Amino acid sequence: MIDIVFSDSACGSLKMAQHYGKEKYQGGCMGIIVSHDDGSKPTKEEVETARREAEEKARLAWESATPMGGKTSDIYGFNLMLSIGDISENRPGIKRKLILEHLYSVYPKDEWHQATEEILNRANEDLKTIRERAASGESLRIWYSNQPDEMCGLYCFMSQLNQWKVRDGQVSIVKLPEWEADERGNIVRKNSWSEVAPEEWQRYLSMQKIALPVFIQSCVSRWRELQAESAPLRAVLNGQLVSTSEILYDDFILREIEAEDEEFHEAMIIGRVLGKYQLGIGDSWVALRIEEMIHVGKLEAVTTGGKYMPIYHRVLKKCIHRL
Incomplete structure (x- = not known):
């Protein structure tokens, strides 16, 4: 098959x-993320508890x-x-x-x-x-x-x-x-x-x-x-695959930007759009749409991302009169 x-x-x-x-559970390497809403650093005890819980969850998943x-x-x-x-x-x-x-x-x-x-x-x-x-x-x-x-x-x-x-x-x-x-x-x-x-x-x-x-x-x-339409985007609407324009998801992006202060981290916006709305698109498309908003003057880049990081690891600033 x-x-x-x-x-x-x-x-x-x-x-x-x-x-x-298939065989006896052997464990292995795993990554965990422990964070607080207020940005404070997790304690060693919290990290260790999270690690043990993740390990136990992995063991049960394997054995079942x-x-x-x-x-x-x-x-x-x-x-x-x-x-x-x-x-x-x-x-x-x-x-x-x-x-x-x-x-x-x-x-x-x-x-x-x-x-x-x-x-x-x-x-x-x-x-x-x-x-x-x-x-x-x-x-x-x-x-x-x-x-x-x-x-x-x-x-x-x-x-x-x-x-x-x-x-x-x-x-x-x-x-x-x-x-x-x-x-x-x-x-x-x-x-x-x-x-x-x-x-x-x-x-x-x-x-x-x-x-x-x-x-x-x-x-x-x-x-x-x-194929004949070859539109910028295709999306599933009401269960049907349809052609659509490149601005389809812009409202979701702008909604999250509007909820931010004048300056904000672009990566946080992308993460919220992907996690909150479950649109079935990836980080690269959201980043490219934000790049277009910078190009037309709705946003301005305050910092630049690191050399080995995606371009959206930067701080942006709203151009209030254009949003």
């Missing part, structure tokens, strides 16, 4: 899920997990961020490379230049391999959600499969539920498969469905329409 996901995080988590809980089995070489991740920019190409090419370079430009150049090359090359190599394996009769399983990049990934991949003329019943899909209830009866919402922990993947297998030919053709038709 070939598994297809649409982010590096989901790919890594699914690979771990194959053997998660059911390994999915399989080989890591059967899992392919496509981190192409197809909800943003030109999608008129039928396979990842120069246009997608330019979009990725633009998105990664908020990070230090020595990181993003190499990253975009690797993403594009790997995507094309993996597509070639998957096509060969599908032609030999192997089954495929696609994991997707209402997150824009994953929905675009589904539609785009269905278009590829249609060109490859896969046989009926060869493709399965698993859609992430919009919400679930945990063991305490609380509502839990996951934004995408990148938020699913290794021990959780197994339980979603029961949601697997065969992708019927009519479903595949529906995806293909809609993707062709979206």
